[in-house]
Amino acid sequence: xxxxxxxxxxxTALYIEDLDAAETFYRDALGLEVIMRTxxxxxxxxxxxxxxxxxxxxxxxxxxxxxxxxxxxxxxxMAFGADAAGLEAWRARLQEHGIPIERDIExxxxxxxxxxxxxxxxxxxxxxxxxxxxx
Amino acid sequence: xxxxxxxxxxxTALYIEDLDAAETFYRDALGLEVIMRTxxxxxxxxxxxxxxxxxxxxxxxxxxxxxxxxxxxxxxxMAFGADAAGLEAWRARLQEHGIPIERDIExxxxxxxxxxxxxxxxxxxxxxxxxxxxx
Numbered sequence: 194x195x196x197x198x199x200x201x202x203x204x205t206a207l208y209i210e211d212l213d214a215a216e217t218f219y220r221d222a223l224g225l226e227v228i229m230r231t232x233x234x235x236x237x238x239x240x241x242x243x244x245x246x247x248x249x250x251x252x253x254x255x256x257x258x259x260x261x262x263x264x265x266x267x268x269x270x271m272a273f274g275a276d277a278a279g280l281e282a283w284r285a286r287l288q289e290h291g292i293p294i295e296r297d298i299e300x301x302x303x304x305x306x307x308x309x310x311x312x313x314x315x316x317x318x319x320x321x322x323x324x325x326x327x328x
Numbered sequence: 329x330x331x332x333x334x335x336x337x338x339x340t341a342l343y344i345e346d347l348d349a350a351e352t353f354y355r356d357a358l359g360l361e362v363i364m365r366t367x368x369x370x371x372x373x374x375x376x377x378x379x380x381x382x383x384x385x386x387x388x389x390x391x392x393x394x395x396x397x398x399x400x401x402x403x404x405x406m407a408f409g410a411d412a413a414g415l416e417a418w419r420a421r422l423q424e425h426g427i428p429i430e431r432d433i434e435x436x437x438x439x440x441x442x443x444x445x446x447x448x449x450x451x452x453x454x455x456x457x458x459x460x461x462x463x
Contacts (some may be wrong), residue, residue: 194357196363196414196417196420196421197410197414197417197419198359199358199359199375199376199408199410199418200375200376200377200456201375201378201408201410201457202337202340202375202376202378202380202407202408203408203409203453203455203457203459203460203462204405204407204455205337205340205406205455206402206404206405206406206408208384208400209378210432210449217412220378221333224331224333224334225334228460230344239376240334240335240337241335241336241337242335242419242457242462242463243336243337243409243462243463244407244460245337246405247340247365248405250402253405254402254403258441259431259433259439260431260433260451261430261431261443261451262403263402263403263404263405263451264377264402265343265400265401265403265404266400266401266402266403267385267389267398267399267400267401268389268397268398268399268400269341269343269398269400269404270339270341270351270381270383270388270398271337271339271340271341272338272339272379273334273336273337273339273368274336274337274338274378275332275336277332278332279332279424282330282331282332283331283332285331286331295396296394296396298394298395299444306347308396310396310408314395315398316395316396316398318338318339319334320338320339321375322336322338322364324338324378324380325338325363325378327374327378327379328377
């Protein structure tokens, strides 16, 4: 049977035990819209046409919900895309919010990435899509 | 300083120790294009306008690369988006590949999700974007 190519990532998940800190960080510092919060378990954000899901891994790993269990420990990773001017503006905004820039990389192909940490110690990146030769 | 809203997730990461199994699974069963492989450390796939990055967490957590360290253990989660017909076709294709469907959920708003596991025990979902009221 022919299944259509998977061309879209709809949900990206990270794990943070302190959901209050997670909500404050992603809502206030990163400006994402909170779509849903289930106290103690998760807080979900919209990011354009996709979702960033933050789970408390101790709770999402308990088989008490309809959905399959999961829950990772240790620092994860994800990247937002922004154009070069947007990335520069985000660098300034993060500094205004007291969020240290852990690394600022100019890639051989001219792309650029900045990296910082969220309250769960996840490595968060903002990168120009040209990093992957994406528009 | 005004930073433009973050409207795009460019990279989603999961962790799998066995990168050969990861590559076979995501390339052959899920049909994603391999963009890059660094033996022992990672294998990167394109999915439409974004990237799915698979890391061996034992290696990505070692501070020997230019990029910040990260590396999570335990099952993570992500979801691909597909329309209703595509999701049905994927259900069949997964079964052809011997991949068990762990859960098949019809949501109250008419959206649907199927869940299965990748070789790292990550909980992978294919969902209709209407789950989040996204087009």
